[in-house]
Amino acid sequence: MSGPHARPPVEVVTFGCRLNAVESEAVRRSAEAAGCENTIVFNTCAVTEEAVRQARQAIRRAARETPDARIVVTGCAAQIDPASFAQMPEVAAVIGNADKAKPDVWRTARFHDGARVNDIFALPETAHHFVAGAVDSIEGHTRAFVEVQNGCDHRCTFCIIPYGRGPSRSAPAGDVVAQIRKLVANGYREAVLTGVDMTSWGHDLPGQPTLGRLVKQILKLVPELDRLRLSSIDCIEADDDLVEAFATEQRLMPHLHLSLQAGDDMILKRMKRRHSRDDAIRFCAMLRSVRPDIVFGADLIAGFPTESEEMFAGTLALADECGLTHLHVFPFSPRPGTPAARMPQTAREVVKDRARRLREKGAQRLRLHLEAQQGRILEVLTERGGIARARDFTMVKVGDVAPGQLRSAKIVSQERERLIGMLDIA
Ligand code: SF4
Numbered sequence: 082m083s084g085p086h087a088r089p090p091v092e093v094v095t096f097g098c099r100l101n102a103v104e105s106e107a108v109r110r111s112a113e114a115a116g117c118e119n120t121i122v123f124n125t126c127a128v129t130e131e132a133v134r135q136a137r138q139a140i141r142r143a144a145r146e147t148p149d150a151r152i153v154v155t156g157c158a159a160q161i162d163p164a165s166f167a168q169m170p171e172v173a174a175v176i177g178n179a180d181k182a183k184p185d186v187w188r189t190a191r192f193h194d195g196a197r198v199n200d201i202f203a204l205p206e207t208a209h210h211f212v213a214g215a216v217d218s219i220e221g222h223t224r225a226f227v228e229v230q231n232g233c234d235h236r237c238t239f240c241i242i243p244y245g246r247g248p249s250r251s252a253p254a255g256d257v258v259a260q261i262r263k264l265v266a267n268g269y270r271e272a273v274l275t276g277v278d279m280t281s282w283g284h285d286l287p288g289q290p291t292l293g294r295l296v297k298q299i300l301k302l303v304p305e306l307d308r309l310r311l312s313s314i315d316c317i318e319a320d321d322d323l324v325e326a327f328a329t330e331q332r333l334m335p336h337l338h339l340s341l342q343a344g345d346d347m348i349l350k351r352m353k354r355r356h357s358r359d360d361a362i363r364f365c366a367m368l369r370s371v372r373p374d375i376v377f378g379a380d381l382i383a384g385f386p387t388e389s390e391e392m393f394a395g396t397l398a399l400a401d402e403c404g405l406t407h408l409h410v411f412p413f414s415p416r417p418g419t420p421a422a423r424m425p426q427t428a429r430e431v432v433k434d435r436a437r438r439l440r441e442k443g444a445q446r447l448r449l450h451l452e453a454q455q456g457r458i459l460e461v462l463t464e465r466g467g468i469a470r471a472r473d474f475t476m477v478k479v480g481d482v483a484p485g486q487l488r489s490a491k492i493v494s495q496e497r498e499r500l501i502g503m504l505d506i507a
Contacts, residue, residue, distance in 0.1 A: 097126025293322025
């Protein structure tokens with residue numbers, strides 16, 4: 082079917098993290114390069130049971146709405162439990178995370194022939210879509226996500242991700258720099274480094290360079306890049322070069338999302354995390370002392386097994402003690418196959434109640450931050466939908482302007498989770 086409502090030959094429905102967003106672009110291009118048509122790909126997430134349920138629901142809906150389309154499932158949920166998707170009558174094929182961006186796999190994939198998912202732990206090489214050099218733009222995105230690392234060698238007791246993503250592996254610095262140059266040449270003003278466990282970048286490369294070294298190299302070798310942002314990191318593994326880059330490099334955005342998970346040492350121990358609550362507080366204070374405009378976000382889990390009310394109070398207090406602004410709150414969700422799923426569970430209503438209180442804490446912290454911005458003039462990067470992002474990642478409503486512009490905005494008010502700004506007002 083041609084004309085304005087014609088569906089693209091390959092449609093990719095993305096769930097989960099930024100890594101999946103950038104990989105979906107490589108998946109779409111690889112499937113198109115292989116000549117796939119009338120195909121809908123679900124790039125799934127497995128971080129919670131709810132994410133998997135939503136993918137199944139979306140697959141069923143797509144099959145109802147486009148009965149002639151070929152449905153292919155990939156991503157972490159497919160990698161971890163391929164048979165459960167292969168058994169769905171709606172599904173034509175299941176492709177593992179290791180193969181989803183390889184045109185050859187799409188060219189040779191046999192449909193309606195069950196799941197063909199390789200052992201993710203047998204993966205030596207780096208981010209293969211670099212090899213394809215496919216991703217020089219990301220549809221619908223103003224900020225360019227750049228995959229620098231994949232997989233994870235840690236085994237936090239609540240987490241299923243390593244079973245979907247495999248061992249930690251790094252994209253060589255030269256490939257990352259080349260990728261960012263391509264994206265900047267295509268008009269991107271901001272690059273966001275992304276991975277699963279980004280602070281382990283370089284561990285598998287000659288000389289074991291650090292993430293901080295990579296950041297400095299990118300800023301030195303791509304002077305035309307206006308903004309470099311990091312997605313989520315593990316504070317206890319931040320290296321000295323990274324701290325120094327935050328202290329000295331204005332093009333490195335003053336925003337860091339931390340994988341903190343809880344604010345009680347016994348719970349952190351039972352999660353097999355590598356930091357204590359004091360480590361987190363010290364890290365935030367230290368980084369704030371060298372970069373006063375920095376804003377922190379954090380992932381926090383509510384209702385981890387064995388968590389008492391007193392332990393939870395430690396997590397609530399951590400938001401204030403670290404001065405967190407953007408909270409991502411996860412009600413604990415037992416993932417089959419993880420040690421935490423076998424621990425004595427916290428009652429569901431308690432989990433939900435604690436998640437609600439943590440979100441309220443998050444809203445209160447964000448409100449404080451938004452109030453402190455009133456009357457200021459902020460540099461913003463415009464996006465679609467009338468919004469823009471400040472350097473510290475705060476959302477600013479600026480009205481309908483073309484995306485991808487660096488502009489100044491005078492902050493005149495706030496609403497819900499964002500500021501209201503007037504562009505180019507001195
Ligand atoms: S560091 Fe822990 S939480 Fe993060 S991906 Fe690895 S196992 Fe999961």
